[in-house]
Amino acid sequence: MSNNVLLEVKNLKTYFFLDEGVVKAVDGVNFKIEKGKTFGVVGESGCGKSITAHSILQILPPRGKIVEGEIILHTENGPVDLAKLNSTSQEIRDIRGKEIAMVFQEPMTALAPVYTIGNQIMEAILLHQKNVTKEQAKKRAIDLLGRVGIPNPEKRVDAYPFELSGGMRQRAMIAMAMSSNPSLLIADEPTTALDVTIQAQILDLIKNLQKEMGMATMLITHNMGVVAEMADDVAVMYLGKIVESAPVDEIFYNPKHPYTVALLKSIPKVGKKVKGRLESIEGMVPDPYNLPTGCRFHTRCPSYMKGICDKEEPPEIEINTGHKVSCFLYGGR
Ligand SMILES: Nc1ncnc2c1ncn2[C@@H]1O[C@H](COP(=O)(O)OP(=O)(O)OP(=O)(O)O)[C@@H](O)[C@H]1O
Numbered sequence: 001m002s003n004n005v006l007l008e009v010k011n012l013k014t015y016f017f018l019d020e021g022v023v024k025a026v027d028g029v030n031f032k033i034e035k036g037k038t039f040g041v042v043g044e045s046g047c048g049k050s051i052t053a054h055s056i057l058q059i060l061p062p063r064g065k066i067v068e069g070e071i072i073l074h075t076e077n078g079p080v081d082l083a084k085l086n087s088t089s090q091e092i093r094d095i096r097g098k099e100i101a102m103v104f105q106e107p108m109t110a111l112a113p114v115y116t117i118g119n120q121i122m123e124a125i126l127l128h129q130k131n132v133t134k135e136q137a138k139k140r141a142i143d144l145l146g147r148v149g150i151p152n153p154e155k156r157v158d159a160y161p162f163e164l165s166g167g168m169r170q171r172a173m174i175a176m177a178m179s180s181n182p183s184l185l186i187a188d189e190p191t192t193a194l195d196v197t198i199q200a201q202i203l204d205l206i207k208n209l210q211k212e213m214g215m216a217t218m219l220i221t222h223n224m225g226v227v228a229e230m231a232d233d234v235a236v237m238y239l240g241k242i243v244e245s246a247p248v249d250e251i252f253y254n255p256k257h258p259y260t261v262a263l264l265k266s267i268p269k270v271g272k273k274v275k276g277r278l279e280s281i282e283g284m285v286p287d288p289y290n291l292p293t294g295c296r297f298h299t300r301c302p303s304y305m306k307g308i309c310d311k312e313e314p315p316e317i318e319i320n321t322g323h324k325v326s327c328f329l330y331g332g333r
């Protein structure tokens with residue numbers, strides 16, 4: 001089992017140090033991603049999904065710092081702790097885009113507007129692969145664009161990002177991410193900006209490429225439906241912590257944490273109109289500068305136990321193989 005692990009995150013804490021105070025965006029997160037598997041991360045806006053991903057790649061904004069923890073990537077040359085690398089070091093640059101590639105929510109942030117998509121994919125290929133000529137790189141770029149379902153790739157390779165539709169841009173970005181055969185793809189809300197049919201196509205594309213290339217995926221989403229469709233293992237985040245993690249079937253058929261239960265209720269049912277994101281969860285997400293004491297979910301929890309949940313932090317309990325939950329309903333006192 002342990003030699004199947006590709007990435008291990010242990011007690012990761014990433015904080016923002018701002019004039020207004022400290023935001024504990026990621027506050028003691030633990031998880032493992034296995035080779036070739038899809039690890040889904042779900043939770044409401046602001047719970048720390050993106051900052052967890054950005055910590056792995058060391059692409060945090062200036063005020064954000066990893067203050068504690070380890071991010072162990074198992075490479076061919078042995079384990080590397082990414083948390084210890086300097087964000088501008090050659091080591092992390094070699095890992096970014098080669099071992100670990102990322103697809104962002106909004107492709108325009110990752111694609112440069114003034115270069116053709118072909119040029120950008122070629123540049124990624126030439127940067128990470130030795131002994132490749134420009135002609136070979138262009139051929140590979142065309143091949144990749146075809147693989148991600150862009151029609152007429154020989155022509156489209158010379159298109160600028162603005163000449164493509166949103167779905168096409170997302171495909172181009174995925175092609176760029178695939179160009180170095182990464183062992184891990186981080187997809188941060190890869191389909192939220194797209195309409196529903198295109199969403200399904202892009203998710204299928206990621207799934208197929210993953211099968212073909214054997215890479216693992218960390219799939220970040222606020223959408224439980226997407227998780228059900230795609231993930232092998234799931235972590236549910238709330239205010240900087242993972243409150244429950246388990247194989248996908250356990251999450252859907254045997255959810256334990258009241259927050260997970262609430263999230264599951266938020267999945268749109270067939271034939272029912274969706275009004276907003278996660279409308280069924282009562283209460284407001286607390287202010288990140290002023291996190292609740294005890295269990296962070298207690299202010300919104302239907303099973304809140306006074307004097308317990310507001311006083312102590314629930315420890316993580318393994319209730320089934322691979323199924324962990326942090327909630328006093330299941331012990332820990
Ligand atoms: N550049 C920043 N400066 C200060 N605080 C930030 C910054 N980026 C994120 N944060 C804070 O860190 C916390 C986690 O943010 P993060 O972007 O990881 O949320 P998320 O789960 O990805 O949400 P979403 O679903 O909206 O993308 C939030 O409280 C957010 O306000």
Ligand SMILES: [Mg+2]
Nearest residue numbers: 049050051188
């Ligand atoms: Mg995000």
